[in-house]
Amino acid sequence: MTKGKIIKITEEIITIGMDNGTIKEVRRCDLDFTPKLEDLVDVFEDKDQIIVTRRKETSNAANGGININMTNSVHTGEYVATEGKKVVNKIAYCLFAFLLGSFGAQYFYSRKFGKAIACVLFFWTGIPCIIGVVVAILALIKPADPNGNILV
Structure with a gap:
């Protein structure tokens, strides 16, 4: 038995960093x-x-000790394990979706350019406007992290 930590998750493969410094897929x-x-x-x-x-x-906290979690990395706003989801500010995303949803502003903001271009091309039909309102409502009911961000 060896110990490790899950460091990357894709559709089919889980990458584990082992305690001895090797990587196992x-x-x-x-x-x-x-x-x-x-996950350990x-x-x-x-x-x-x-x-x-x-x-x-x-x-250690359960045993009366102190539990300190520290990381030494730059947050890029993108998580590997979310499989295509992006981290965005909840308030900004909802405002973009509600006010400018017919032009796909929420998708430009969340760096989903394919959906954004489709909204721009079809804004005249009114369908992206309806989608924008629905997306805004769905984003409003998602719980935000302590920084006010959500995954979309």
Whole structure:
């Protein structure tokens, strides 16, 4: 058994950074749980199969210690594990969708340029306007993180 942390998730492949410094790629079907980025895992491997399980560890905070989470990376506004979703400010996204949804402003803001161009091409039909209102309502009911951002 070796220990590791999930560092990348794609449609079929889960990339695990092992404690010994190596990287192991496993198929999603080799996991007995729904993977999330930075899950701690145990990897059981023989020459025929690989089984990955989520590690069950007690935190220092539960034992009376201090639990400090620190990262030393630049936030780019884009998460690898979200499979095409973007991080945007909730208020700005909702205003763009509600006020300028017929021109696809919310899609330009969230860097989804294919949808944005389609809205611009078909704004005269009124369909992008309806979609903009619906998207604004859906974004309003999504819970925001402490910074006021949502995934779209």
